[in-house]
Amino acid sequence: MKANIKHRGKTRIVVIGGGLGGLRLMKALKGCGMQVVLVDRNNYHQFPPLIYQVASAGLEPSSISFPFRKMLQGREEVFFRMGEVKSIDANEKVLQTSFGKLYYDYLVIAAGATTNFFGNERMARNVLPMKTVLDGMNLRNTILSNLERAEVETDEETLRALLTVAVVGGGPSGVEIAGALAEMKRTIVPRDYPDMDTAKMRIVLVNSDARLLKSMDEASSRRAERDLTEMGVEVMPGARVADCRDGVLYMEDGSTLATRTVIWVAGIRANRFMSTPEMTLGAGGRIVTDTCLRVKGLNDVFAIGDVSIVDGDKDYPHGHPQLAQVAMQQADCVAKTIKRRKSSEQRGGNVSDQVFRYRDLGTMATIGRKKAVAEIARLKFGGITAWLLWLVVHLRSLLGVRNKIVVLINWMWNYFNYRSSLRLIFRNEDKTV
Numbered sequence: 001m002k003a004n005i006k007h008r009g010k011t012r013i014v015v016i017g018g019g020l021g022g023l024r025l026m027k028a029l030k031g032c033g034m035q036v037v038l039v040d041r042n043n044y045h046q047f048p049p050l051i052y053q054v055a056s057a058g059l060e061p062s063s064i065s066f067p068f069r070k071m072l073q074g075r076e077e078v079f080f081r082m083g084e085v086k087s088i089d090a091n092e093k094v095l096q097t098s099f100g101k102l103y104y105d106y107l108v109i110a111a112g113a114t115t116n117f118f119g120n121e122r123m124a125r126n127v128l129p130m131k132t133v134l135d136g137m138n139l140r141n142t143i144l145s146n147l148e149r150a151e152v153e154t155d156e157e158t159l160r161a162l163l164t165v166a167v168v169g170g171g172p173s174g175v176e177i178a179g180a181l182a183e184m185k186r187t188i189v190p191r192d193y194p195d196m197d198t199a200k201m202r203i204v205l206v207n208s209d210a211r212l213l214k215s216m217d218e219a220s221s222r223r224a225e226r227d228l229t230e231m232g233v234e235v236m237p238g239a240r241v242a243d244c245r246d247g248v249l250y251m252e253d254g255s256t257l258a259t260r261t262v263i264w265v266a267g268i269r270a271n272r273f274m275s276t277p278e279m280t281l282g283a284g285g286r287i288v289t290d291t292c293l294r295v296k297g298l299n300d301v302f303a304i305g306d307v308s309i310v311d312g313d314k315d316y317p318h319g320h321p322q323l324a325q326v327a328m329q330q331a332d333c334v335a336k337t338i339k340r341r342k343s344s345e346q347r348g349g350n351v352s353d354q355v356f357r358y359r360d361l362g363t364m365a366t367i368g369r370k371k372a373v374a375e376i377a378r379l380k381f382g383g384i385t386a387w388l389l390w391l392v393v394h395l396r397s398l399l400g401v402r403n404k405i406v407v408l409i410n411w412m413w414n415y416f417n418y419r420s421s422l423r424l425i426f427r428n429e430d431k432t433v
């Protein structure tokens with residue numbers, strides 16, 4: 001079966017994945033005179049930096065998701081197809097997808113990454129990832145359901161397990177969700193569950209490294225640990241998780257933690273595809289590209305963002321960080337190359353592809369109300385300034401005026417009266433609490 005898209009004699013660029021990289025590429029290719037086909041397994045774009053707020057009932061999923069078809073309206077040269085790309089035949093220049101074959105002239109892989117359970121199947125079954133909006137909704141349901149269960153639980157041991165949330169992974173996502181849950185414990189839980197002894201609720205942040213936020217400066221790590229501890233989070237540095245089964249988290253040192261909610265933000269791995277010829281994969285299963293973001297060994301195929309790793313950049317010998325800015329800047333770079341190739345084809349000249357140079361705009365992590373850490377060039381700061389900056393940057397990055405307004409109102413509402421009102425448990429009829 002062939003995907004039902006008319007070719008119209010134009011050069012066709014297929015983009016796999018409409019995440020932060022893929023979507024930026026769609027924008028950068030506007031007016032390029034070529035046909036652009038976006039394929040994504042979802043019909044919406046999602047904004048990962050705010051998924052933890054969906055998980056902690058601070059934002060609605062629809063505030064950080066945006067339908068592709070709405071975004072691409074009015075662009076005649078652009079087509080969207082919802083589906084899963086399964087394999088790439090670079091010799092025939094064709095993709096095998098869940099909706100049939102799709103031919104391309106240029107291919108850009110921007111399929112991102114998924115949660116890494118490091119091959120531990122049982123762990124994957126028993127813990128909760130926080131990688132997609134759907135994961136965020138699932139987490140919100142679990143956390144709220146466990147609070148409801150705790151309200152009627154008479155066995156003390158089970159009650160404590162229901163009220164213990166373990167966050168595994170001390171990177172920005174782990175810090176952010178632990179901080180948000182500590183705020184929930186302090187402000188929302190006592191009001192919603194006046195009968196509950198909230199002192200029994202524990203948020204434990206388990207981190208295999210000696211310090212949190214290890215990609216940031218040591219001062220930022222110390223500040224994050226201090227702030228979280230003050231907020232009531234129990235930080236466990238240097239603790240490696242060995243297993244999770246029957247409501248117990250087992251550490252490598254033999255200690256255990258009884259908990260019904262384990263949030264797993266301990267690592268990611270690139271999304272995988274079969275390909276002919278085979279692609280070279282680097283650390284974390286990332287597709288290896290050269291410095292022009294061309295997939296090694298494949299013609300006219302590029303890879304950007306979390307799914308790939310650049311080989312040969314002296315400044316980043318171990319690859320670039322898997323961050324939004326990298327994916328977006330790489331999208332701009334590939335768009336330049338494809339446009340250049342097209343115009344040189346028309347003029348009949350030779351052209352060199354654009355080399356990718358990453359411009360580091362800084363890193364940030366929010367910890368809680370008026371608490372964050374930021375590192376911009378040589379500046380390293382925290383507290384309310386970093387927190388306000390974090391709010392502005394994330395609000396600006398959100399797609400759609402409606403989403404910006406809804407999120408801003410939500411944040412202001414929560415800031416002034418600590419009353420987020422999104423604590424609804426939506427689940428399938430057949431699932432019992």
Ligand SMILES: Cc1cc2nc3c(=O)[nH]c(=O)nc-3n(C[C@H](O)[C@H](O)[C@H](O)COP(=O)(O)OP(=O)(O)OC[C@H]3O[C@@H](n4cnc5c(N)ncnc54)[C@H](O)[C@@H]3O)c2cc1C
Nearest residue numbers: 017019020021040041048049085111112305306322323324
């Ligand atoms: C919880 C969380 C918080 C984060 N916070 C920050 C932050 O504060 N700052 C920051 O800079 N970065 C942050 N990141 C990282 C940032 O989101 C990523 O670096 C960025 O999204 C990478 O963009 P991408 O385009 O490579 O992939 P993604 O944005 O992940 O997009 C990949 C897309 O590909 C689609 N896809 C995947 N496989 C297939 C397939 N087989 N077929 C079809 N479609 C497919 C997916 O549906 C998705 O739409 C965070 C990530 C997470 C998970």
